[in-house]
Amino acid sequence: MGQSWKPLSRTEMAARVARDIPEGWYVNLGIGMPTLVSDHIPAGKDVIIHSENGIVGMGPQPKPDAVNPWLVNAGKQYVTLVTGGAIVHHADSFGMIRGGHIDLCVLGAFQVAENGDLANWATLDDAMPPAVGGAMDLCAGAQRLWIMTDQTTKSGEPKLVERCTYPLTGLACVSRVYTNVAVFDVSVSGFELVEAVPGLGIDELQDMTGATIRGKG
Amino acid sequence: MGQSWKPLSRTEMAARVARDIPEGWYVNLGIGMPTLVSDHIPAGKDVIIHSENGIVGMGPQPKPDAVNPWLVNAGKQYVTLVTGGAIVHHADSFGMIRGGHIDLCVLGAFQVAENGDLANWATLDDAMPPAVGGAMDLCAGAQRLWIMTDQTTKSGEPKLVERCTYPLTGLACVSRVYTNVAVFDVSVSGFELVEAVPGLGIDELQDMTGATIRGKG
């Protein structure tokens, strides 16, 4: 039998995350999929995007003929500065992160555990040189950490698990997970289902998940 | 018999200290007598005065009709900013001091010991509330610490001593002492006389000093 539900596209996932961000928050968006979130914050709703390299108030990609070559984001892509934006140096920028001033960070994940542990910086393949960037600082410092990820890997392995098997980025730091099929709160009692895509039942979702899902209490 | 020598005035002491400061040094001058040193740095000789409250490149007192009420020194007196001066916040300013970036600090003293210990922040009178300001940071952080002080207290007690009896500001931090009658280097072997005012012999100077003076080696 064919599946009766349809996973969200990356754009739909980004829009879903954006919907939950209130006006006034200072938000750091990780490299990759989380970056898309900023495209879905409505004009006129002041959500201030922070970039690790010292930008407070990062705007969207510039038009090709309006590039300021000195304005790049943490992924080294050209960006803009919004009206009201400010520039600081790297230690001050990470002071914002580590000092708890960022209201929300959205990151990708290899694995999220039911105790809120996150693994997103290293695999078990030791041949590659490890690279961490600012991920551990964001995990330790942001007020809230939300994860955007597919429910499973391309080969169907669950990414939401009982305990991470990959090296940890941070301990008990994830509070919410937005996947391509569902949204979960993460608390001391594990993964709690907030919503799933239409037509996807909790049993089928459980089969795609490596830890027990609780229904909304 | 009357004394055949004449102590230096405060102005002469300041001029004597200023003479030993090479161009290019960043210098912090303590509140009180050390402040006078800056008046004796010749125009055109770039010596950059640092003030704890975040001024790098402090200039002399302004004329009464040219006061910028937002420019005060660590003693809360009106000052000016020289061409090339910069303003930083208090943590960055003390980062300059504590990080070893200040070439020279000149402070006053209650007592200087032959091992370079300095006491200049508290007396033994416990009734007064203690106050330390930035003195301990300057002792610990400046590349060199020179002291400007009278050879003795008003009542004739020596201020250069074997060991300080007043509470210490810093340990083994003083490298030079300019008094109203002599100049001493301070090293592991104690006070070494560099010069004395004309007519003052080492024996008479020794009588005004609470530790053994060595002649110039």
Next chain:
Amino acid sequence: MIDKFVSSVTEAVADVRDGSTVMIGGFGVGQPVHLIDALIEQGATGLTIVANNAGIGRAGLARLLELRRVRKVVCSFPRTADPVVFDELYKKGEIELELVPQGTLAERIRAGGAGVAGFYTATAYGTKLAEGKETCEFEGRHYVFERALHADVALIEAWQGDRWGNLTYKEAGRNFNPVMATAAKLTIAQVQHKVDLGSLEPNAIATPSIFVNRVVHIPYGDPK
């Protein structure tokens, strides 16, 4: 639309609670004098004040002390030209003093704002102000362990402010203000000039909006 301007200092400090730790910026200039007066009116008591000094004369911070609203002062220099109130309370044993070297004070506040729990500094090693503190030797030099300072409220003074709370300071008015702005749960700034969002040069903003919760526009002129 974010608009952190509030219409009065009274409104700005309305929810300061008894027992709060309050950082107060300023060093000769740059004191948030109107916010301090509002705090005096507001009535919160049992306060811990973190500032460079302990009040001058009988106004401002000194008045707050005189009204017995301050339990403890954390500062580097409680002895100024005219610190009569602190002196009296101190001699009577009616106020607690934590005396901190000025650079250690600034660094502890900066640590609080930057997520540093504690750090080793050479300042005060071997002196009375390091008594009872943990020490450590690194590469032959001795250091004293100091903990971060946090506050419930920071009252600061700035030169220009926009509706997001971006701030600039004027010359020596900067002092402790930007550092304290980072270390409090609630940072309130009084500013001389209210400017349009976007009118401050992004590379020259001294306190980015992220650190500021409320701004009050008070064009009070000369600071003395």
Next chain:
Amino acid sequence: MIDKFVSSVTEAVADVRDGSTVMIGGFGVGQPVHLIDALIEQGATGLTIVANNAGIGRAGLARLLELRRVRKVVCSFPRTADPVVFDELYKKGEIELELVPQGTLAERIRAGGAGVAGFYTATAYGTKLAEGKETCEFEGRHYVFERALHADVALIEAWQGDRWGNLTYKEAGRNFNPVMATAAKLTIAQVQHKVDLGSLEPNAIATPSIFVNRVVHIPYGDPK
């Protein structure tokens, strides 16, 4: 008269010695590319490099690595779009890597510049990058002890510079540059614009002259 301008990058790096620790600013933009090229020419070897990454492609820092002039890299992200040289050396075990979370890297450099010997941070607690490090609990939270980083030389890039060495940066070109400027015995800046002393707004100078030893004027245009 202080004049920290030197006439060429060759002169600027002439006395860098074998075995030095060299900090290199930049993060996408703001790399001191001409100073790095001069260091390649100059010949110093056995270097420890402190930077955010470990070189891209085969030019600049990557070229320095390829020439086997670098013993060790201290960085947060040695894996970029095209980090072929570092990869090869790393897989052959011919270069040492100290991997540091980006914020911890920035903070360790800042500590080096500010006289802080070491500090406690929550970053990396419980992860592989904290293995073997001292930890401590403060108010129920766990922290890792990290030491300050110092350098013999910092190579940085800035936007404007005057003869005293006061510097400004352009937007994201700021990044690690002002922090590294504080942490080295010898700080060398390449600047796009040479400006007269006094033409920079004192309240907007990002790196005061005290941290800078040499300045080279290189109007090189677009950073990419």
